[in-house]
Amino acid sequence: MVLKDELLGIIPDEARVSANETVLDHHSKGFSYHTPVLPDAVVFPKTEEEVVKIVHFAKERSIPIVPFGVGTSLEGHVIPVKGGISIDFSLMNRIVELRPEDFIVKVEPGVTRIQLNKHLKKYGLFFPVDPGADATIGGMTATNASGTNAVRYGAMKQNVLGLRCVLADGRVIPMGGETVKSSAGLHLADLMIGLEGTLGIFTEITLKLYGIPEAIVAAKVVFPNLKAAGGAATAVLQGGIPIGRIELVDSRTIEAINLYKGTDLMVHPTLFLEFAGSREMVQHDIQMTREIMEDNGCLSFEFEEDSIKRAQLWEARHQAAVAITSKYPGKLHVSTDVCVPISKLTGALEKARQLAEAYHLDAAILGHVGDGNFHTSLAIDPNDQDEVGRFQKMNEALVDYALQQGGTCTGEHGIGIGKxxxxxxxxxxxxxxxxxxxxxxxxxxxxxxxxxx
Known part of the structure; x- marks a missing residue:
């Protein structure tokens, strides 16, 4: 209670400074199996000035600070492993400035992806980075999130132009700017993106925007096996087709989605695709892709132009993790996220399946295969040490394989405490x-x- 009372001297609002047991518990963990650790207090700043005051206070007393968005962390990034202060940015959720003519928006870190795109839609614009969850822009920047659109638009690092960042000594440093490129010294914004709040705390983020395409078409392509699906995805990318999204789910994932959503999708490995651009270009790309898919032995090729049906198709992909976990009530979702060079993708997918079977884990394989990033997704009981141990051994073996292929241990989830x-x-x-x-x-x-x- 002493820490809370001292923080109330900075933010004199009982609703925004808490040591309540439920609030502390919420900020002790993310969406993962990692062991929770309670912070000593949670603060909800509304302004950059308040963040600066909190940092000065913590520095003077050597108190740890952990930024917190909506807690979708899968690798324990938001767990305050040494206690201290959890800074919840949910009240710093203003869209500060929108400049449609420059394709730029400035937001506070607590703005969520869906909130932002709803605001942008009336201007014919959108922000493309889509990790699936309705994450905050601050959290997405802190982990260099990517997701389903990364194959075309890149990750956060390619879409953040500038930052306002509070350093550990309380200084506020503008980083980057409002232009799409600069050669003016070390690009400090790039340094901060993906470092999970370990070097600074974001208070404002400048993002690059894009025009909503004239035509958008989604497609669902079913294959007899994982190897054929992976090979087809690789062939599309090597063919130079400007695909908007290309996502893979295996048959285990389809089973879980059918059970969870009440759908009757064919229980085979499936690619979900999206094409965007002018109508003529989209039709050309669909035809080229269909030929590649048929050459790789697809069982069916269906596409949707209607916006509602497109959303329903993509909902199946976005709900995959929830669907997998729902099969095992009481268990927690865990997911690997290695990324490999495109030429190594098919082999990596097969290796993931072999490892899951070798360690007797009921795992589903899915992911953003357009950039070589995929997930082995499953549910485990954090209290079952044998099951946790088997997952960790599988994860380590898959990471070792990815590194041997020139890949990375994490394509988008980040390091946290898990990696x-x-x-x-x-x-x-x-x-x-x-x-x-x-x-x-x-x-x-x-x-x-x-x-x-």
């Missing part, structure tokens, strides 16, 4: 440099300690 040891495997020489930067910018180690540092 710290894999970061050392992936960047054995570079980790010391990362620690040097961390020490220079956060000498007291108060910003999200115990994570990628």
């Amino acid at each position: 710290k040891k894999y970061l050392l495997k992936e960047h054995p020489e570079g980790l010391d440099v990362m620690r040097t930067i961390k020490k220079a910018l956060d000498p007291e180690g108060i910003l999200n300690p115990g994570k990628i540092d």
Whole structure:
């Protein structure tokens, strides 16, 4: 209660400074199996000035600070492993400035992806990064989120133009800018994106926007096996077709979706695709893709132009993780997220299936195969040490395989506490440099300690 009382001196509002047991519990974990740790207090700032005051307060007392969005973290990024203050940004959710003519928007970190796109739609614009969940822009920036549109639009790093960032000493540093490129020194915004709040805390984010395409068509393509589906996805990318999205789900995922949604999708590996652009270009791309899919042995090729039916088709993909977990009440969702070069994708998908079977895990395979990133997704009981151990061994074996192929241990989920040891495997020489930067910018180690540092 002493910490709460001191924080009330900064934010004199009982509704925005809490040590309530339920509030602390909510901020002790993400959507993962990692062991929760309670913060000592939770604060809900409304302004950058309040964030600065909180950071100054924490620095003077060497109190850890952990930024918190909506808690969709899968690798424990938001877990306050050393206690301290959880800063919840849900009240910093203003769209600060929209400049349609420049294709730019400035937002506070608590703005969510769906909230932003609803606001942009009336201007004929949209923000493309779509990790599936209605995550906050701050959290997406902190983990360099990507998702279903990454094959065409890239991840957050390709779509964040600038930041306002509070450093560990309380300084507010504007980073990046409002132009799509710059050669003016070290690009500090790029440095901050993906570092999970370990170097600074975002208070404003400038994003690059895009015009809503004239025509959008979604397609569903069914294959007899995982190898054929993976091969078809690779062939489309190697063929240079400007695909908007290309997502893969295996037959286990389809089974779970049918059970959860009451649908009757064919229980085979399936690619979900999206084409966008002018009507003429889209029709050309669909025809080229159909030929590639048929050459790779697809069982069916269906497409939808109606916006409602398109949304229903993509809902099946977006609901996959929930569908998988719903088969096992009381268990928690876990997911790998290795990423490999496109030429290695088919082999990696087959390896993931072999590993799941070798460790006797009922896993589904799905993911954003357009950029070589995929997930082995399953539900586990965090209290069953045998099951947790088998998942961890499978995960480690899959990471080792991905690294051997020139890939990465995490395509989009980030490091958090779940992948710290894999970061050392992936960047054995570079980790010391990362620690040097961390020490220079956060000498007291108060910003999200115990994570990628």
